[in-house]
Amino acid sequence: MTQPLPRLFVALVAGALFGFGLALSGMLDPARVIGFLDIGSGHWDPSLAFVLGGALAVALGAMALVRRMKRPVLDDHFHIPPPGQIDRRLILGSALFGLGWGMAGFCPGPAIAALSMGFLPVVLFVAAMLAGMTIHDRFVAVGAVRR
Amino acid sequence: MNYWPSLSGGLLIGLSAALLLLLNGRIAGISGIVGRLAQGAQVPANAAFVIGLLAGPVLFAIAFGRWPQVTIVASLPAILIAGLLVGFGTRMGSGCTSGHGILGLARFSRRSIAATAIFLVAGIAAATLMRLVG
Structure with a gap:
């Protein structure tokens, strides 16, 4: 029960919706992300909480549907990570990610989406991000990627 | 401040995640999608998502007649260090703002709740430090 072509189309549409949503939300702008994270600046910008809240509300609805479905519409099973332990890798990795996020105001989604606007700092950020991913996958956890 | 665009954008991001999950059975975690693509895994579907x-932003520019605002705050060295940290950290921690922060929280995953709390606290710390130092 594999349907490669419809799945490709869904991935393309989902990516475009994600990118458009990011652009509309204002979260392609690192200044606004930092404006949310820098809570002591004296001019806190709560926008990111509205973005996360809106996305979470829809995702909660989707998860409620997932629990009633045996399989997704276009595949034979859901590719959802099994429950696991809160281990050192999760804690350290999330902390390192958070530090980088707060430094530059970019996380992976907005950085990739903003690439299409052609700003050199964004290109450099994404290049460094891909290098960081590669360093991890090649030298720290070979084959750790979930297929 | 008008928060409707942020809320609407968030709803669209949620809709994107819902489509990918309900139709393809996949988690819309950007670091996972990009990381798998970089490793050459499930190239067609992951490439299609990244192209979308x-x-x-191009569709946004067509719809609204202006490009989304992008204000670079950090210096170039800080951008490069931040990029390395974000890339390395999201792979080690198995996710970022989307995979852990949206899908993980929606699944009530203990790991994702912990990850989200940690990267929020670290992000707040880094943003605060950058203001104090920079």
């Missing part, structure tokens, strides 16, 4: 993601 890149098209997002």
Whole structure:
């Protein structure tokens, strides 16, 4: 029960919706992300909480549907990570990610989406991000990627 | 401040995640999608998503007649260090703002709740430090 072509189309549409949503939300702008994270600046910008809240509300609805479905519409099973332990890798990795996020105001989604606007700092950020991913996958956890 | 665009954008991001999950059975975690693509895993579907993601700001520009605002705050060295940290950290921690922060929280995953709390606290710390130092 594999349907490669419809799945490709869904991935393309989902990516475009994600990118458009990011652009509309204002979260392609690192200044606004930092404006949310820098809570002591004296001019806190709560926008990111509205973005996360809106996305979470829809995702909660989707998860409620997932629990009633045996399989997704276009595949034979859901590719959802099994429950696991809160281990050192999760804690350290999330902390390192958070530090980088707060430094530059970019996380992976907005950085990739903003690439299409052609700003050199964004290109450099994404290049460094891909290098960081590669360093991890090649030298720290070979084959750790979930297929 | 008008928060409707942020809320609407969030709802669209949620809709994107819902489509990918309910139709393809996949988690819309950007670091996972990009990381798998970089490793050459499930190239067609992951590439299709990334192409769509890149098209997002272009579609916004067509719809609204202006490009989304992008204000670079950090210096170039800080951008490079931040990029390395974000890339390395999201792979080690198995996710980022989307995979853990949206899908993980929606699944009530203990790991994702912990990850989200940690990267929020670290992000707040880094943003605060950058203001105090920079």
